[in-house]
Amino acid sequence: MKLFIDTANVDEIRIANDMGVICGVTTNPSLIAKEGRVFEEVVREITHIVDGPISAEVISLDSEGMIREAVELSKIHKNIVVKVPMTDEGLKAVKVLSNEGIKTNVTLVFSAGQALLAAKAGAAYVSPFVGRLDDINNDGIKLIEEITNIFMNYDIDTEIIAASIRHPMHVTEAAKYGCHIATVPFKVLMQLTKHPLTDKGIEQFLKDWENSVNNR
Numbered sequence: 001m002k003l004f005i006d007t008a009n010v011d012e013i014r015i016a017n018d019m020g021v022i023c024g025v026t027t028n029p030s031l032i033a034k035e036g037r038v039f040e041e042v043v044r045e046i047t048h049i050v051d052g053p054i055s056a057e058v059i060s061l062d063s064e065g066m067i068r069e070a071v072e073l074s075k076i077h078k079n080i081v082v083k084v085p086m087t088d089e090g091l092k093a094v095k096v097l098s099n100e101g102i103k104t105n106v107t108l109v110f111s112a113g114q115a116l117l118a119a120k121a122g123a124a125y126v127s128p129f130v131g132r133l134d135d136i137n138n139d140g141i142k143l144i145e146e147i148t149n150i151f152m153n154y155d156i157d158t159e160i161i162a163a164s165i166r167h168p169m170h171v172t173e174a175a176k177y178g179c180h181i182a183t184v185p186f187k188v189l190m191q192l193t194k195h196p197l198t199d200k201g202i203e204q205f206l207k208d209w210e211n212s213v214n215n216r
């Protein structure tokens, strides 16, 4: 499974990229707003850090507006993937954009049926939101299982991005079901690196080493 980072913070993106574990970035309007910077500027800077798909989201609600925004965004860099909301207008935009060779990531997917429609329209990626489903007492990982099964049944080449990830288990569970990608917030990425036995092991190795040096 590939890992993307789910942030618009360039410092976090640099650290994750230097660790060699991520190969793409996803942003959304809320994440960009948190940075208090000009949208295009942030997106351009991200393309200079990570050499992989960078999702940037449109804010129009009508297909014409989405297509206009998508064309402008795709001029920023060849790695830009245009994030489009899962609506009927969004699907219309996805169809046009995929015919024009502009990759799309259909976002705010909460059912297997929505994921299937997005794939049919020509989306390169679909983003089912795991955490937001868990928040309303639905099983987000179950949705990942359903979509991976359906896409496998029909050899659908749209890649599934497990999004709205809240903790490390979301990542490993999505991986167990063969999800192609998980887009992970920086905090969760750091949580994934940690294990108390690793820290304990390092402490013990150093203690034993110092004791042996002092006894020589």
Ligand code: E4P
Binding pocket: 006, 026, 027, 028, 107, 127, 129, 131, 132, 163, 164, 165, 183
């Ligand atoms: C990424 O594609 C999504 O926009 C993001 O994962 C949503 O996460 P949230 O539900 O934590 O806002």
